[in-house]
Amino acid sequence: MLYRALVLLAGTAGTAQAQSLDDAIFMDKRVLCAGLVYTREQWTDYWEGTLKRDNGNIGTVTTQQAAFMTAYGVTGRLNVIASLPYVSTRASQGVLQGQSGSQDLSVGVKYNALSTPLTSAGTLNVIGVASFSVPTSDYTADFYPMSIGSRSKRATGRALLSFQAHNGIYVNASGAYTRRGNVTLERPAYYTDGQLFLSNEVQMPDVRDMMLTVGYQRRGLVVPVTFTQQRTLGGGDIRRQDMPFVSNRMNFSRLDARVQYTLPRLPGVVLHAGGSRILDGRNVGQSTTAMVGLLLAGKL
Amino acid sequence: MRITTRRFARRVTAASVLAAGALLTSCDKSITDLEPLPPLAAASVDATAGNWQMIVMTSPSQVAVAAPTAVTSDAYKAELAAIKVAQASLTSAQRAKIDYWAGGGVLRWNQVLRGLVAKYNLPPAPRADGSYVFPDANNPFGDPAFPFANPPYAARAYSYIAVAQYEALKAAWHYKYQYNRASPAKVDAGIRALVPVSDLPSYPSEDAVLAGVTVAMLQTLFPAALEEATTRGADQREAALLSGKATSTDLAAGLALGRAVATLVLARMTTDGTGNAIGNATLWAAMADSARARGETPWLSLEAPVRPPMLPLFGNVRTWSMTAAEVVAVRPAAPYPTASAEMKADLAEVRRTTEKLTNEQRAIAQKWNDGAGTYTPPGHWNDIAADHIRDAQFSEVRAARAFALLNMAMHDASVACWEAKFRYFNPRPSQLDPAIRTDIGLPNFPAYPSGHSTFSAAASDVLGYLFPSESANFRAMADEAGMSRLYGGIHYRKDIEEGKAHGDRVAAFTLRFAQSDRAP
Numbered sequence: 077m078l079y080r081a082l083v084l085l086a087g088t089a090g091t092a093q094a095q096s097l098d099d100a101i102f103m104d105k106r107v108l109c110a111g112l113v114y115t116r117e118q119w120t121d122y123w124e125g126t127l128k129r130d131n132g133n134i135g136t137v138t139t140q141q142a143a144f145m146t147a148y149g150v151t152g153r154l155n156v157i158a159s160l161p162y163v164s165t166r167a168s169q170g171v172l173q174g175q176s177g178s179q180d181l182s183v184g185v186k187y188n189a190l191s192t193p194l195t196s197a198g199t200l201n202v203i204g205v206a207s208f209s210v211p212t213s214d215y216t217a218d219f220y221p222m223s224i225g226s227r228s229k230r231a232t233g234r235a236l237l238s239f240q241a242h243n244g245i246y247v248n249a250s251g252a253y254t255r256r257g258n259v260t261l262e263r264p265a266y267y268t269d270g271q272l273f274l275s276n277e278v279q280m281p282d283v284r285d286m287m288l289t290v291g292y293q294r295r296g297l298v299v300p301v302t303f304t305q306q307r308t309l310g311g312g313d314i315r316r317q318d319m320p321f322v323s324n325r326m327n328f329s330r331l332d333a334r335v336q337y338t339l340p341r342l343p344g345v346v347l348h349a350g351g352s353r354i355l356d357g358r359n360v361g362q363s364t365t366a367m368v369g370l371l372l373a374g375k376l
Numbered sequence: 377m378r379i380t381t382r383r384f385a386r387r388v389t390a391a392s393v394l395a396a397g398a399l400l401t402s403c404d405k406s407i408t409d410l411e412p413l414p415p416l417a418a419a420s421v422d423a424t425a426g427n428w429q430m431i432v433m434t435s436p437s438q439v440a441v442a443a444p445t446a447v448t449s450d451a452y453k454a455e456l457a458a459i460k461v462a463q464a465s466l467t468s469a470q471r472a473k474i475d476y477w478a479g480g481g482v483l484r485w486n487q488v489l490r491g492l493v494a495k496y497n498l499p500p501a502p503r504a505d506g507s508y509v510f511p512d513a514n515n516p517f518g519d520p521a522f523p524f525a526n527p528p529y530a531a532r533a534y535s536y537i538a539v540a541q542y543e544a545l546k547a548a549w550h551y552k553y554q555y556n557r558a559s560p561a562k563v564d565a566g567i568r569a570l571v572p573v574s575d576l577p578s579y580p581s582e583d584a585v586l587a588g589v590t591v592a593m594l595q596t597l598f599p600a601a602l603e604e605a606t607t608r609g610a611d612q613r614e615a616a617l618l619s620g621k622a623t624s625t626d627l628a629a630g631l632a633l634g635r636a637v638a639t640l641v642l643a644r645m646t647t648d649g650t651g652n653a654i655g656n657a658t659l660w661a662a663m664a665d666s667a668r669a670r671g672e673t674p675w676l677s678l679e680a681p682v683r684p685p686m687l688p689l690f691g692n693v694r695t696w697s698m699t700a701a702e703v704v705a706v707r708p709a710a711p712y713p714t715a716s717a718e719m720k721a722d723l724a725e726v727r728r729t730t731e732k733l734t735n736e737q738r739a740i741a742q743k744w745n746d747g748a749g750t751y752t753p754p755g756h757w758n759d760i761a762a763d764h765i766r767d768a769q770f771s772e773v774r775a776a777r778a779f780a781l782l783n784m785a786m787h788d789a790s791v792a793c794w795e796a797k798f799r800y801f802n803p804r805p806s807q808l809d810p811a812i813r814t815d816i817g818l819p820n821f822p823a824y825p826s827g828h829s830t831f832s833a834a835a836s837d838v839l840g841y842l843f844p845s846e847s848a849n850f851r852a853m854a855d856e857a858g859m860s861r862l863y864g865g866i867h868y869r870k871d872i873e874e875g876k877a878h879g880d881r882v883a884a885f886t887l888r889f890a891q892s893d894r895a896p
Contacts, residue, residue, distance in 0.1 A: 132680025133679055169680060171813055172817075174813070258407070263746075264756075267494035272494045272495070272751065274410050274490075275408070316519060
C-alpha cells in the first residue's frame, strides 16, 4: 500500500528536490516529498572541555540514525517539513551499554518572505524557518556519551539569505537561535558547571548557530558545501576524567559536503549522499559522518 | 481554492510564529541550586544535650570555655550597641547571608559537604604512558586533584564532619546552660530578631562553633576548598551577629571551641589507617593470588588502561562503633564460587536483565547510580536524611546527632564492606561474561558484597530509628537502591542480598550506641 502510494507520487512528480530546515530549497505547491536518510557518525577523539583526548573505556563511539523525513509544499513559498529519527549508539570498547530508540520529532515551517532579482546575475531569497522538536520516547538523557539525545523540547528560529545565480552557483548564509526546555533526570542531584544542584531539573542553555553554504545547482544536481559553527550559550565543561553531561557547553565547527541527485528518468526519485567532519569543538566528539538518503516526491 | 490555500498558509505561519514566540519568551528556566530550607525554628531547644554521650571527647568540658563578661558590663553593652548599628544599615548581601544561614547551620554545611564530595569524586585520569598518579594531599590543586572523594573516602568524610559537629555542639550546649547568657535579641529590646530566636543561651554561639569545627575539618579533608569554606564560615558568623542571635564574644568563644574540638577529632581521623588504604602492587597481586589459591577467578579491573583497585585496604580503617574483630565477625559468608552453577545462574540473570532492561528499571538504575562525579551513595542518603531533619525542625544539636548516627553507620558499613570485598576479590558480571553491558559506570573494585546495598541497608536502619513512622519507606528505598545495581548490570543478586544483610548487622552497632546515648 505504502509502496504503491510512493510509486504513484514518483510517477506524477515535476521537478523534485529534497529539502531540510536549513536550506533554501522549496517544494512546489502540493508536492509531497518523503523518504529515509541513514546517517553514520563516528568519533574516537573528543574534547573534555577544551582538552582533546581519547578514552580506552569507550574506544570509538558510533551513532547510527535512520530518519524518516517528509516535506510538503503548501505553496511554492511555504513548506512544512517534518522528520523523526531512530537512533542507535554503541561504544567499541569498555562495558557501557549502547542506547537506541525513537528520538525527537521535529516539525518546521519554512517561508520564503522575499524573492527578488539582484543585479542581472541572480535572485535573492529571504527565508524564515520556525521549527519545534519534542522527544517521542522515554530514552535517557543522563547517559552521555551513549544517550541518543537530550530529551529537551526545542524551538528554533532561523533567518536565511540565499543568493542563487543564473549560472547555478548559490550562496546561503543563515543564523539560528534555539531555545531549549529544561530536562528532568531520574536522580535528585547533579554536579555541573562548578556546583552541585540539589534538583532533578537541569537548565538547558540555549544554542545559536551560523551556517555558510556555497553550492552548485544544475538540472537534477545540487552540490552544497556548508560550514557550520554552533555555540551553546552556557553550560559547564566536562570535568577532568568525568562523563559528559546533558547541559555541557557543546560547541563545534563542522564542514559538510553533500550531493543530491534527481534521477533524470525518474524525476520523483532523489538520491542523497554526503559527509561531514568536526574541525574543532568543545565537549563534543570529533566526529566524521557519512549519510545516504532516498526520497520520493510527487504532486498530490 | 487559491484563497483557501493562502489563508491556510497565513494561519500556519501565524501559528508557528506565535508558538515559537511563546516558547522563546515564556517560562523562566533557571534552577535554584539548593534545596529550600525554611528558617529553622527548632521544635525543642534540647536543653539536656550537654549531657548526651560523647563519642571522641572524654567529656563535654574537655575543652575549657571561660566565663563570659556579665550582661551588665560596659563591654557587653558595647557589643549590643554594635549589633544595633549593624542592623540599622543592612546591605542586601548581608540579608542574603542571614536568609541562607537561617535554614540551619548543620543542614547548610551538609549541603556544602555534598557539593564538595561531588566536586572531588573523580578518578585520576591516566597519563600518556597508561599509568595513574594517586592524588597528593600536599598538591591538592594538581592533576589529579586531592582528594578523589570516592565512596569510602566520602563515607569517612561525612562521618568525621558530622561527629565533629556533634561533639562541638554538645560541648557548646554544656557551656550554654552553665553560663546562661541569653541571646542579644532577648537581652535588649532594641535588637531585632531577624531569624527565629529561641530561649537557647547564646554563649558560646552555636553558629560560630559550627563554623569553627567544620572549616577546620574541611581544611584536612578538602584542602583545596579551604578558601571557600573559610568564606562560608565567616558568613555564618556574620549572619549570627546581624540577625540578633549572638554578640562578638558569643562568636569568639564559639569559634575557639569549634576549632579546639576539631583538633581532637582530627587526631583520631588522621591516625585511622586511611593513609595506608591504597596499598601497593605487591599487596594487590597477593589478593588476586589468594583468590586463585581458593580456586576462584580473581577480580580484574576492566578499565583501560587497567586501574589499581579503589582503596583495597580500606577494610582496615578504624570504625566508629565496632572493633576490628567485630568487623570480621559480621563479614558475609563467601560468595558463590565463580565456577559454580549458582554463580552461572546469577550471571545469567544479570545478562537477561540488562538485555531486556525496561525503561522503569533503567530509571531506577540511574536514580541510584551515585557514581563518579556525584555525592556518592552515602551522600544520597544524607540528601534523603536532610529532608526529614528539616521537616522535623530538629535543633542544631539534634540535627548533628542525626547526621552523626547516620554517617557513623555508613562509615562502618563502608569499612566492613571493603573488608569483605577485598577478602573475596570477586569479579564483576562483565568480567565473567563480556557480553554484559552496563547502563551505569562500572565501579573499579570487586563485586561481592554490593557497597550500595550495604550503605543503604545501614542508612535505612538508622533513619528508621530516627523517624520510626517512615521506617518502611526507608527500607523500600534501600531495597530499590540494592536492585538498581542488578538493573545497572554491575552486581549479581547475591551481592545485593548479602550486602543488605551485612549493612543491617553493621548498623546494629550504631543503633546500640544511639539507644543509650541519653538523647531523649
